[in-house]
Amino acid sequence: GCGSGGSSGAAGDGKITMGFAQVGAESGWRTANTTSVREAAGKAGIELKFSDAQQKQENQIKAIRSYIQQKVDVIAFSPVVESGWDTVLKEARNAKIPVILTDRAVDSTDTSLYKTFLGSDFVEEGRKAGKWLVEEYGDSKDPVNIVELQGTTGSAPANDRKAGFAEVIGADPKFKVVASQTGDFTRAKGKEVMEAFLKSNPDIDVLYAHNDDMGLGAIEAIEGAGKVPGKDIKIITIDAVRDGMRALADGKINYIVECSPLLGPQLMDLAKKVVKGEQVPARVVTEETTFTQEQAKQALPTRQY
């Protein structure tokens, strides 16, 4: 019958069906995230319905609505943005399908709309980057000139990583962000923008890039200008993808804040519990760390992505 819906609907054989609405495949990080979810689902014996929203919230809403129509057992998704989910989540609740958020929260005041939120905290990542910088320059009195490569204008990680970083370094007036521009999270843009920075700002001490890829592009620009990345200009990035870790181990990057995409196994555990109706914590933080050059050398051989 149409009304039965929910947890017992499609899964006549007891197998759980999960609808997962991914943001897109806009970066290596995201791809690693997708792979992790897919593999974990396979291992956990969960049937996965996957859809790619190509970075558009409306597509994600459509996908979720179609999962409701298909009567999956549980819906998981990484919201493109925080706002605007109430309507469709209410529809899910009416259909008695539990929802798990991954990677990023929603700003709804009605917390009954989803069971739990699993993911990292972008503001905290920005703070971690800032803290390292404050410690690194703890003793010096000279002003520190920082340039910032932002992520895609308006995107949540860009906004939060910028805010967290600014919050920490704002305490000390010697830290000065002399230029800040978007590099769209890509290497090519990172390189292009950095070249322009290098021409218009002769003394740059620190580069803060919102992801590894822009940092890697910028390294090329710095080398092209005849400077030594990691020495003449200190570099902090976020993500810790393999290429970034390698550059860190090679001494070209000074510090990386990890943002782990490997949410799959945790997600599947939560999904099973939620479908069974067990209690789960409202917030599950992914295990993440930070890497210095030394730590990177050790971690590199076992990196999965």
Add this chain to the structure above:
Amino acid sequence: MTTIPLTGGRQIPRKYLPVLVTAALFAAMFVAGGIRYEGFATGQIVLNVLIDNAFLLVVAVGMTFVILTGGIDLSVGSVVALSTMISASLVTGLGWPPLPVIALVLAAGAALGFAMGAIIHYFEIQPFIVTLAGMFLARGLCYTIGTDSVPITDETFTAFAQTRLDLVGEAWISPSVVIAVAVVLVAAYVLHYTRLGRNVYALGGSEQSALLMGLPVARTKIAVYTISGLCSALGGVLLSFYMLSGYGLHAVGMELDAIAAVVIGGTLLTGGSGYLLGTVLGVLVLGLIQTMISFEGTLSSWWTKIFIGLLLFAFIVLQRLGAVRRP
């Protein structure tokens, strides 16, 4: 000579052929989806496509006017985003009541369209470029208002967003669908039963002839861009109902969806030929393609894109063949 005989002796004018072929293919796609996916062949699927694409439909209606004159409007996606951003920041940020805000948003969209139309006509600059500048401008204004996504918690908005209008049985639609359908009907009336509408077709046929025939070319041209701006703003309002948020990154690339919908519906980009019904079908086809992909459920991100491309290809080629083959 200008009609093709169909069985039963009725004559269907040749000019309706592209639209008919599109309709037939849409039906075929629906049936194919029903055979392939469980739970697909229900009326609610089509209604969901409408619910999820009401804003696109409204935007595409405006785009149809522009394309019928032989122009193009690339600014629609950004104007949609700007409308959500203005609505959200005024309603949530400043606590304005919803109705004046919506009126203001519609006026702003129409004004931007009017300005672009005037530049296009009086300074004889190609629409592609003027509306591209308009696209940059509107998107830039979004970011200037704010880079974060702004939630809308206003009661009127939420009530509107979460109302379900029940139809027969389980089927339901959202109020936005009603608005979109109303817009389509009004626009179809304007195109077929008013001078403005006929001037739009004449302009698309030949601007020079329209001028020499003494038609109000300036007024018509500016009007279509104003209409498109207005429709985009209304689309933005519907999108803010749909998303309950304002955000500068909403509706990125929607101009291409709108253009694709219009063209799939059989309207010629060179202007002068096409019907609104085609546009409606175009939007439905795009929506149905997306629905099929989420029912497929196993495609990786890149296969999703390839699959969309292939479906689009198959559809367009079949449509071409259907429209050309008949003698």
Add this chain to the structure above:
Amino acid sequence: MNAALRHRLFWPALVLVLLILLNVLFTDGFLSIQMRDGHLYGSVIDIFRFGAPLILVALGMTLVIATGGIDLSVGSVVAVSGALSCLWISGLDDQDSVGGVLAAVGLALALSLVLGAWNGLLVAGAGIQPIIATLILMVAGRGLAQLIADGQIITVNSDPYKLIGGGYLLTLPFGVIVVLAVLALTAFLTRRLALGLLVESVGGNAEASRLAGIRSRGVIVMVYTFAALCAGIAGLMISSNVSSADGNNAGLWIELDAILAVVIGGTSLSGGRFSLGGTVLGALIIQTLTTTIYSIGVPPETTLLFKALVVTVVCLLQSPAFRAKAFRRRGRPRATRPAAGEKARVPA
């Protein structure tokens, strides 16, 4: 002077000069060019270097637009070409082997040609409207690029490959040399040989061209193939410049910039007359604009406003109708300028 003023590239050139002046005000030594490690170094060189892919794509786009078409898929072809060559190189035992790199380049360009021919056949053979025919590849091509790269960013470490987009030859950036070569080739094909006439004729009036005995289909397939080839080379440059291929982001929205460059350069989107020089100028304006935004510190939130402003100014300045009206407004009596005043372009 008067002749220069009336030249159709005068106004875009003026805008370019103004943009450069703006940079000179904000950045010390903007115009200075130094010799560093045996190659030229400086902001102006950077504009050419980073602008190279855009110029290439825009050159191909010019011919497509001249036939009355449009190619939205170039950005995807950029991504596909970069992904394929990087995939091939990353699979080599010795990434520095010149033969291997050449094979990768050949493979990528061959695939680009195939993709271009596909577009051309859809437009000329199946008679599908160009914007929608190339939209298919625009969507699917990016998927193809990601499929080739398996969704990853493929990083390569190959010096010969690095040359294409990031290297120097005879003190000049290699990319600039490639652009000059392609420009020369295009100019030769279109202006020395008769391709240009045929393209302009097909774009000006397709039916009349057919009745004059022109194989318009062949011409159309050819220009789309050429556009894809240019995009393929641009894709190699972009991926070589950062030694990696990013299927999702490489060449994103480059089609819009390319179309913008073509139109700023004075080629009409409705087909017919085209100007290669104008296109190069248009692409340089766009690239200089981008560089300006970075170096004068326009905040990212307002970059688009800035871009909108510049595009509007360029187009207004370029529009004869605008200039006529602006001049008239300043109260110049009409009788002293008898040559102007054609109000509507109406053939006899």
Add this chain to the structure above:
Amino acid sequence: MAAPDPILRVSGICKQFPGVNALTDVDFRLLPGEVHALMGENGAGKSTLIKVLTGVHDVDAGEIELAGTRVAFAGPLEAQRAGISTVYQEVNLCANLSVAENIFIGREPRRLGRIRWKEMRRRAAELLARLELDADVSAPLAACSPAVQQMVAIARAVAVDARVLILDEPTSSLDAGEVAQLFRVMRRLKEQGIAILFVSHFLDQVYEISDRMTILRDGRLVGEYLTAELSQVELVGKMIGKELADLERLDGKPKEPNEAAVPVVEARGLGRAGAVEPFTLAIHEAEVVGLAGLLGSGRTEVARLLFGADRADTGEVVIDGTPVPLRTPRAATGHRIAFCSENRRTEGLIADLTVRENIILALQAARGWSRPVPRRRQDELVEKYVRALKINPPDPDHLVKNLSGGNQQKVLLARWLIVEPRLLILDEPTRGIDVGAKAEIQRLVAELSDGGMAVLFISAELEEVLRLSHRVAVLRDRRLVAELPNDADLTTDVLMRTIASGARS
């Protein structure tokens, strides 16, 4: 007859285009209730004067007065509102709209703002019936022949209550019956006191309908005359600025072609559903075959099939004894068949290209993109034909769209002459061409056929067909109904009778 006050008076009009003085100090007046012919060679400035009058172009100097008050129209819309209704030289209608809409757009019958389609179609049908035109008013205009389109444009102009009616070469694509019909309408309007300005290159028509004429030469006023007081010879002399003696018409009938000549091109049972029924026709070396028939009888279709512009469903084309597939124009030009379309604006010229480029286009197309015609050779060829056809202005780098209508036609002709075809198909080549140039073209055709070229000649003017053709093929209702040798017995009357009765046989 005491001259009433002129309804329209212009004085001292000057109009320059870049490089061309189109009008210099022209005075002109139009009286109510007269038909006033505006005469002049191709490029004399007739159309420009009309466009200046109706606000399409700005004037550089001079005044326009309508019924005694000074006016300066900002565009055709304003002129129309002031009571000047105009049919411009090239048919300027919207091909995508229906016939009825083209007549009524801008002033559709409405109720409460809603267009009354039925009423509109009814009125359109009525109007066309008055012009004795039988066309489906809801069919798109694009499906109609140029002649029908021309009649629709006229219908549009006469449908309004205008004080002034301007007709710029309305008869160039009409046949005798339709011209007569048009003249009947014009006379009726004249009686109602409407002033009519009429442009035509057919002198007989001008003498039949006009009361008064104004002659322009090279953009200057030659003078204003009463038609009754000016002989044809004097008129032509004033138009071209020299005596008619130079222009001796081709006399009588063409020379007999060589009997034994082989057919260059032969159509065997060639046909296309909905266009022409299968026909068989051979055209020999050094022979001119004329095609005669009423409007829409299928002459153009025959030509297009022979050129591969449309694909035939049945039959074959045999060239030099071997059947060849002619599926595209390119294939036809490969066999050195040339086709000069009747519709120069949509099927002939590339408006944005120069005279030179338009002239060498077909030659270049035949050589392919990789073998350009050397610049020197281009100059020679273009120079030669610009001079031979008196293309004006004689500047090869002039844009074709800025040429006068007649000169555009000459450019199109030149394009095909330089490829030296074996079969030249001319569809209405003399349309819109002034008397001098027309004689020139006729002489050229005769010369070419003497030189061995086969020519298929289509014209609505039967005299012209008779003067040039060795044989005349008659079409009626899309069927080839007769092939008549052009001997002493064949006259326009005989031809007319065949056209009228042929179908019944």
